[in-house]
Structure formats: structure tokens, C-alpha cells
Amino acid sequence: MEKKNIDWANLGFGYVQTDYRFVSNFKDGAWDDGILTEDANVVINECAGVLQYAQTVFEGMKAYTTQDGRIVTFRPDLNAERMAQSAARLEMPVFPQDKFIEAVIKVVKANEAYVPPYGSGATLYVRPYMFGSNPVIGVKPADEYQFRILTTPVGPYFKGGVKPLTIRVCDFDRAAPNGTGHIKAGLNYAMSLHAIVDAHKQGYDENMYLDAATRTYVEETGGANFLFVTRDGKVVTPKSNSILPSITRRSLIQVAQEYLGLEAEEREIPLEEVKDMAECGLCGTAAVISPVGKIVDHGKEICLPSGMTEMGPITKKLYETLTGIQMGSIKAPEGWVVEVK
Numbered sequence: 001m002e003k004k005n006i007d008w009a010n011l012g013f014g015y016v017q018t019d020y021r022f023v024s025n026f027k028d029g030a031w032d033d034g035i036l037t038e039d040a041n042v043v044i045n046e047c048a049g050v051l052q053y054a055q056t057v058f059e060g061m062k063a064y065t066t067q068d069g070r071i072v073t074f075r076p077d078l079n080a081e082r083m084a085q086s087a088a089r090l091e092m093p094v095f096p097q098d099k100f101i102e103a104v105i106k107v108v109k110a111n112e113a114y115v116p117p118y119g120s121g122a123t124l125y126v127r128p129y130m131f132g133s134n135p136v137i138g139v140k141p142a143d144e145y146q147f148r149i150l151t152t153p154v155g156p157y158f159k160g161g162v163k164p165l166t167i168r169v170c171d172f173d174r175a176a177p178n179g180t181g182h183i184k185a186g187l188n189y190a191m192s193l194h195a196i197v198d199a200h201k202q203g204y205d206e207n208m209y210l211d212a213a214t215r216t217y218v219e220e221t222g223g224a225n226f227l228f229v230t231r232d233g234k235v236v237t238p239k240s241n242s243i244l245p246s247i248t249r250r251s252l253i254q255v256a257q258e259y260l261g262l263e264a265e266e267r268e269i270p271l272e273e274v275k276d277m278a279e280c281g282l283c284g285t286a287a288v289i290s291p292v293g294k295i296v297d298h299g300k301e302i303c304l305p306s307g308m309t310e311m312g313p314i315t316k317k318l319y320e321t322l323t324g325i326q327m328g329s330i331k332a333p334e335g336w337v338v339e340v341k
Ligand SMILES: *Cc1c(COP(=O)(O)O)cnc(C)c1O
Pocket: 060, 184, 220, 221, 222, 223, 224, 225, 244, 245, 246, 247, 248, 249, 283, 284, 285, 286
């Protein structure tokens, strides 16, 4: 298979159109078999449910080339499961979880020429998504849906080395208790755009959202979960039913316990406790872990002891172990690495 002529190491995180995408339609109460198509455009009615009432959910995952030349994905079963939960919360039909995994494999295989080579630092980003496609004007769930998977090659996240982030405690709320913070829905992102644009204007990389009810506990950022390391070397991550259950974060907790022999737990983390932490990172598929160097709470600076030039030592070990598992240089727990080819 001839790879596309792409400067992999200098790719950013932007849309690059690939050759094939998977499309399946839900109509009259059932999903069709789905096809791979070369047509990158979606044609829907002007009154489609997604356009009027934002009935859409999505997933994000990556395909990698391993050290020994295989193409793999990481825990796609958890993406399938999470998408089912997201769909159910928005009254959308569930795309069968086994079919989801099959479709991911099919579309990655079809776009093999766009899967970046091992060592380039780049990966093929895989974006499954689903939306209400028939006309809806009275407020109710759509009757017809489209499930699609697009792929796009993305560059190395830490181009030119790791640079710890400066984040601010945000005055906007991300998710209400008993709301939709725990599902991967476009609506959670639409309402975060103003907060992130404003954060960037003020010179911050990201927003730290607090729990909306009491504004005393750490929740997450717009698109990544927090992971902290305490001064006695314990890995802790916020527990809340209004944060998105990150697959990266759940995997890192297991890596901490089973590979690094660390204590790790999910528990409520008061903002008040953050000043006593040794390390902080943001977890998600895009970067695995981005280190946080500084957190600013309305003028009060919390400088993490790991500093502004490198990852904290435990964050680094977690990062190296998980990326080693993903790239095939470290033995993965059963079922984590799913071979495409
Ligand atoms: C997707 C997402 C994450 C990260 O989840 P991963 O499964 O690790 O990629 C974290 N927070 C939010 C709000 C997200 O949408």
C-alpha cells in the first residue's frame, strides 16, 4: 500500500479529506447495512432535526501504525459503548456496538494510505457521529438518522516539544447536575465556544470548569478530563456525574495501578485542594496527557511544582506507558489494542 505524499510530522489538527467514509441510515425503525463512499458531502433537508435542535452526538478515536507495522485502534468497544449512552440520552437510536467496531475497522482499512507511519508522531483521527436527518419543526426527536465515520490524518500533538499549559478557573459553567455533561454531544461544545475564545483572548490555553451547583469542585476542561498527582505520589481524578467519562483517563488510572504500581482513585477534588497537588494534566485522545503548569483562579496563581518547561515525572511515566501500549512497544491489557490490519 502506497502512502499518500503528506508531510506527516508537520500536519496540524485540521480536517484533511481522505478517500472514504462510512455511512449508514436509520429509517422506518432500522439501520441499513451501511456503505463506504467517496462522497464527503452530506445532503439533508433544510429542516433536519440536527440543524434545528442540535440532535447530534459524536466520538473521537485514533488509528496508529505500531512499531511492527500493524494498524491498530485503541479500545473501540468503549467508544461504541459511550456513543450508545450518548444517543440514548438524546432520544436517538443506538448504532449497534458490534457494527460500530466493524465500521471503524472497515473505514480505517479503506483509508490505509492516510494512516501515518510509525515514528512520525502523527495518527489517523477517526470521528464517528450521528445526527437527526429528517425534517423536524415541532420539538421532538427525529425519525430518521444518519451515522457516519470520517477519518482525517492529524499531526503530532506536542510539535517542538511539550509545553505545559496555563489554564484559568472559568466563570462559565460547562454542565448542570443531571444535565448532559456526561455524554459526547455537539451541544456541550457549542456552548463552550464563547468560554474558550474568551480564555484565549485573556492569554489562557484552557478553562477549568467547576461543578455548577456549588462551584467548589474541579470538573474538567471543554474537551479533556483532569488528572492530578498528589505530593505523596497518588494519582487522583475528579469524580462527578457531569463530566465526560474519558477513555484515556480511565485507561491511565489502570496504567497507574497495574503498570506503575501507584495508588489511583477517582474522587471529588475541591478546588481548594489543587494548590497542594504536585502535578496536573489534561487527558484525552488528542494529546493523551497535556501537562498543566499553572492554574489561575481570579488573579491567584497556582504554580504546579512540575513547572512550565516539562511534564511532571509521574505524568511523564503515565504518558510514556500508555503511548507505548498504543504503539505496540509495551504489552497491552487484553482487548485494549484492536487490530485493523
Ligand atoms: C472526548 C472528551 C474527553 C476525552 O475523552 P477521551 O475518550 O479520552 O478522548 C474529555 N472531555 C470531554 C468533554 C470530551 O468531549
